[in-house]
Amino acid sequence: MPSTIRDVAKKAKVGIATVSRVLNNSPAVSDETRQRVLNAIDELNYKPNLIARQLSIGKTQTIGVILPYLTLPSYVERLRGIQSVLDESNYDLILFVAEIPSKRDTFFEKLADKSRADGLIIISLPPTDEQAERFIHENQPVVLVDAYHSRLSSIIVNDIQGGRLATKHLIELGHKKIAYISDYLNTPFYPSMQYRYKGYRKALEEEKIPYYQKYHLQGDRGRFYAQQMTRQLLNLKDPPTAIFAASDTHAIGALDVAQEVGIKVPDELSVIGYDGIRDAEYVNLTTIEQNLFESGVESASMLLTMLREKPSDVYKAELSIKLVIRNTTAPPPNPDNHNL
Incomplete structure (x- = not known):
């Protein structure tokens, strides 16, 4: 017994x-x-x-994590960071996957109730003012990652600067025909895609390089859709000499197609990604690296601090990004003839 x-x-x-x-x-x-x-x-x-x-x-001893995807590498890496912190605490991790806006809204409403979780980490899902107000009213500690609201704690990177940095790298190599492929920009999920796009446009404007709509393609998230967008770009009468992919997953999809059609990277096409997932190193991808694991660590540490001290306090942290140059970017072919 x-x-x-x-x-x-x-x-x-x-x-x-x-x-x-x-x-x-x-x-x-x-x-x-x-x-x-x-x-x-x-x-x-x-x-x-x-x-x-x-x-x-009067506690559940659980931390809820709400995110739009579970299997994409950038989310897996953040979750590894979160779990590494919670392993050293008395809290268990519970995942809530909100692949569509209605699920996000349901989770935000239910999990504002502290009887469901002692605190929340929300990844790539910016809450509305009304939703943020509900979290505050219920005294539910929340940390946003890859999302922002002025009244809630958050872990962010400067994605506008990151998009600018990626595009400037290609421009400095001599490229002017630079494409940008991404998820759909007009979506309630992952606002970082739009910020990276703004950085792309900003870099073009600074260097007085015209923006052409044909070089910007957006679609559903994932490697397969990145492959589709890359085929469309390479089939243009005047294809780009470089592709800035809004994530490493997009970039790897672009590399797949280049290999498939016999285009040499980086001699004939340059490709740069964004995120710094582990697969980027395996394929020697030039990328903008944000420390995804660290963002998970910082978000969990911030939330535990809020739980120990004052849940109502608002904390902000901005993590660094850096350009990692590998073997997928180089000057464009025929540099004397690359002007539009």
Whole structure:
């Protein structure tokens, strides 16, 4: 028969309330008494009733993570960072995948209730003012990643600067016919795509290079759709000499098509990605690297700080980005003839 809290109290020669204080890490217990209780727990192999403990302390001991995709590499890497922090805490991780806006809205409404989770990390899903107000009203701690709201804590990178940095790298190599492929920009998900596009446009404008709509293609997320967009670009009468892909997944899709049709990268086509996923290194992809794992670590650490201190405080952190030059970018072919 499993040991009970009463058995632990009897063996440690303390009251049940004292055992409860030790289990809840209360400072109101002397070191000597705490050690005696811990020894009794160990000897009796006592396992507290999790549900009862949650009810007694008024917490779920869970952190909810809401994100639009589960299998894409950039999200997996962020989740690894989050889990690495929670592994060292008393909190469990629960995932909520919101692939469509209606699911996002449902999760935002239900999880604002603290009886569902003690805190939330929301990735690539910017809340509306009304949704942010509900989180605040319910006193639900929230950290946004790859999303922003002025009244909520967030971990961000400067994606406009990142888009500019990627495009400037191609321009400095001599490219003027630069395409941009991305997810759909007009979407409630992953606003970073639009910011990177703004950086792309900004770099072209700074260098007085005309923007051509034909060189900007957008579609559904994923490698397959990136392949479709790349085929469309390369079939143009005047195809681009370089492609800025809004994610490394898009960029790898572009590399697939270049290999398929016999176009040499980077001699005949330059490709730059964005994110710095592990596959980018494997394929020697030039990319804008943001530390995805670190963004997960920082978001979980920030949320745990809010839970320990003041959940209502708003924290902001901006992580660095950098250009990583590998083997998929080079000067354009026939540099004397690349003008539009």
